[in-house]
Amino acid sequence: MAYFEWAKDMEIDGGAIDADHHRLVDLVNDLHTATSVGEGQAVVADILASLIKYTKTHLKTEEELMARMHFPHMEGHQRGHEKFIEDLLSLEKKYQNGSITVASQLSTVLRDWLSLHIRRNDKELHQYFKRG
Template sequence: MAYFEWADDLAIDHGPIDDDHKHLVALVNALHTATSQGCGQEVVGDILKDLAAYTKDHLQREEQIMVSIRFPKLEGHKKGHEKFVHDLEALQHKYEQGSITTASQLSTLLRDWLSLHIRRSDREIRDFLKASR
């Protein structure tokens, strides 16, 4: 069983947003698996690097979609994105400083972000898309 399971209630657009979220879920699970096997610290650097780049791309795509559909809560949504990027950068800094708890902190941050952000904030995008059809 995976650390974080994709569930139907996480689906937003059955397209690019969901594809991105599924990739992020895969990263969370890869990190958790490595951590469970005692080698989280060995892989966290590469996962952090991939995650930082992929997250920025994903957030840009998601925000472009919100602009294109004239999503009314764009500014609030962007603030949530900015906080997440800040949290990721803080973990990268901790890792670079030699913190040995970075892998577990990153795993928890990602699981919570994906679960809460998608189920709350991104769900608003899904609901807006449905209402405007």
């Protein structure tokens, strides 16, 4: 069983946003798998790099969609995105400085992002899609 399972309550648009979120689920599961067999340190750099690149692209796409739709909660949503990127960049810096706890910290950050941001904040976006 995977560390984090995709669930129906995470669906936002049935398209590009959900596909990107599936990618995030894959990354957190890849990291957890590696960590559980003692290889977290070996894969964390690649996962972090992939995650930072993916996240910047995904969040930009999501924010452009919100702007086109005149999503009323966009400013608060963007602040959440900025905080997530800051967290990732902070973990990348810790890793570069030799921290051996980054893999487990990253796993927690990703799990929380999937559980909290997508299921709460992105759900507002989902509800707005349904109205529009």
